[in-house]
Amino acid sequence: MTLAVRGFDGLSDIQQRLTVRAPAMIVTIYGDIVVPRGGVLWMGTLVEICARLGISETLVRTAVSRLVAADQLVGERDGRRSYYRLASGARTEFAAAARLLYGPQAAADGFLIHHVPGLSDEVARRFRLGRMGPDLYLRPRHPENAPLSGLTFRADAIKDGGLLADYAATLWNLQSFADEYRAMIDLFTPLMTALKRGETLLPADAVSARLLLVQVYRAVLLRDPRLPADALPRDWPGLAARRLFGGLYRSLSPLADAYIGTFCEGRDGILPAETDETLARLESLSLEACL
Numbered sequence: 275m276t277l278a279v280r281g282f283d284g285l286s287d288i289q290q291r292l293t294v295r296a297p298a299m300i301v302t303i304y305g306d307i308v309v310p311r312g313g314v315l316w317m318g319t320l321v322e323i324c325a326r327l328g329i330s331e332t333l334v335r336t337a338v339s340r341l342v343a344a345d346q347l348v349g350e351r352d353g354r355r356s357y358y359r360l361a362s363g364a365r366t367e368f369a370a371a372a373r374l375l376y377g378p379q380a381a382a383d384g385f386l387i388h389h390v391p392g393l394s395d396e397v398a399r400r401f402r403l404g405r406m407g408p409d410l411y412l413r414p415r416h417p418e419n420a421p422l423s424g425l426t427f428r429a430d431a432i433k434d435g436g437l438l439a440d441y442a443a444t445l446w447n448l449q450s451f452a453d454e455y456r457a458m459i460d461l462f463t464p465l466m467t468a469l470k471r472g473e474t475l476l477p478a479d480a481v482s483a484r485l486l487l488v489q490v491y492r493a494v495l496l497r498d499p500r501l502p503a504d505a506l507p508r509d510w511p512g513l514a515a516r517r518l519f520g521g522l523y524r525s526l527s528p529l530a531d532a533y534i535g536t537f538c539e540g541r542d543g544i545l546p547a548e549t550d551e552t553l554a555r556l557e558s559l560s561l562e563a564c565l
Contacts, residue, residue, distance in 0.1 A: 311549055316356075318355070322537075375492060382416055384415045385429040402498070405445065465522065
């Protein structure tokens with residue numbers, strides 16, 4: 275049965291509402307499909323996956339060249355075939371993103387205050403810092419926080435009185451994150467509803483749908499400072515977005531992984547449908563759903 279409910283024409287409805295850019299999607303493909311299956315992908319497979327998402331071969335090859343130049347990917351040839359793997363410098367970044375996407379979502383344990391003279395706005399955004407004043411920044415305390423130079427102090431709100439959320443809203447643009455989470459929920463809920471009713475997708479479309487889900491969620495999650503609950507607005511949609519991501523990812527994975535294990539090629543042949551890492555991701559998302 276093909277998917278078509280209440281004007282929701284399967285995958286095409288999602289694709290029509292998204293702008294899919296080749297560099298970002300290739301990063302998503304490597305993070306979701308390739309890295310947990312050995313890390314190497316044949317260019318022909320990459321072109322085929324992207325074609326199903328409306329990205330032309332020319333755009334794919336241009337994006338790959340730029341990712342190579344940016345030390346994100348490394349190419350190798352075998353006869354007339356080209357294969358690409360993650361550059362060593364990109365592995366740490368990909369691993370950190372994977373832990374956030376597929377690992378357990380630990381709540382922030384208070385805050386850190388950083389005194390860092392001369393910090394650029396770009397670095398402050400990358401570290402998801404809230405600017406408190408000249409050379410002074412606040413961020414939630416998470417185990418995976420990358421270290422910053424300068425002075426660092428631990429901080430907790432001793433007396434809240436409801437002011438913490440108001441103050442946090444002056445340091446981070448929480449409304450923009452909330453809007454993106456709600457847009458994601460609006461975009462993917464019809465698909466989740468249809469799958470719960472027993473409707474299904476073609477295996478290749480399950481791959482495309484899962485990649486789009488990961489890309490949309492990843493785009494906001496990696497910028498979200500993930501503040502403690504008492505620093506967030508009452509109607510914060512991040513938790514609902516997380517539940518939707520985990521549930522839909524698990525629902526799409528049997529078909530998607532079966533397709534990957536049949537048609538997607540790496541350096542040593544067809545990629546495995548499952549690996550210890552892919553199974554660990556699903557288990558983590560399943561356990562999280564039970565909490």
